[in-house]
Amino acid sequence: MAIPLLAYSPTCPNQRVDALGAPDDEAIIYSTDNQYSPTEMGDLINAAYRQIFFHAFRWDRETILESQLRNRQITVRDFIRGLLLSNTFIDSFYNKNSNYRFVEHCVQKVLGRKVYNEAEKIAWSAVVMTKGVKGFVDDLLNSEEYIENFGENTVPYHRRRTLPSRTLGETPFNITSPRYDGYYRAKLGFPQTIWQEVVRNFTSYENRPKNGDPSLFLNMARSVNTQGGNPGRTSVYDIDIEKSVPYRKR
Template identity: 30%
Template structure:
């Protein structure tokens, strides 16, 4: 069984037929909505018409889908903040977030400027323009060497992608323990025929360094053990109180 399936690039060309345009529209929905089935009643018919008429580019069609109520309901309202940002990286840049700094940057964008600004920060980025331009549908890129992108992104992108059959059901972030603890992400082969691997039943041990300032500056190390569902909140609480995460390890 292949552990990675590379998406074929889909591009709008100047001589595109109606069939070509419909294929691009389907590819945008599939990529931006995470392989979800879209009902006819949910389609953005006005935006599709603008795209088919040449009034907007693929990039702005992607923007419209990502800023739609449909995307918001599927990827924002039902997800944790970290998961929402993971999905934005996956759907709009075709890769996983590299590190905690990238996550923190996008958390700040959302809290300071709002939902639309968070979406625009990906689509208007130099990385998006360099990778997809105006006419390419975003697609998975984490399996290729890229300038300025760390090698650890391959494993993290694989964890998010898992091939075309994977969808984005689940509100918990998949990479929070590795990114929060600055740990490499392991590739785990799918078990059985389903090809699905889950961390949700596991427990993790978080080692934290805390500095106390008094008559003397002291440093202590504390260890917490939490379930996967509490891990994201625990890491956020540690960071808010000034703690430094030393490591996050899976409890056998």
């Protein structure tokens, strides 16, 4: 039995603060309202992949959805729904995370903001539990907040990355939020310290010794045995002079 979204009190994070006339770190907005050329439509599709997947390899791309969007058979909101319900997203974000972490990922990617508090995570997690992933995605995309900010034709983006009093903005969510939570990162062996050692011992090409540099022969020089052989100790009384001196017969 599906239950309605539980009530929670929205806090006041970055995106709820008015600009007050100060310059803001505005994200690039991609919308089919002003995208007409194939190149511009390709940029919009790539922006959607970056927002939802962070990066899409060739086998991650949904070519059928892309074709439908290019031909205006579906809206951007339908395209975002297809990406959220794709096998790649389900396997990478839903199967590898708890419901709370999955909700956090989806709110950041779909609504363009961080979750307000633990109460919001619990409320949306109850939707995942009762309606499943599809019902949860539909509720997010049909929410008043999504329609008001992105509508049918705009790719979701990181809203209000800076406050008027700050000089440095926030890093986008798709970069700061790991795809897997701590439990699954530990199971998969992340982080792998072997790469840390490689990076720590890396020497740039400019600092590497060139041909003829004496340091290149240091290991060879160290391998040479510098100790001479011990001379033989033979007493003169043990030398047979007659046999030692060559004798020539006539």
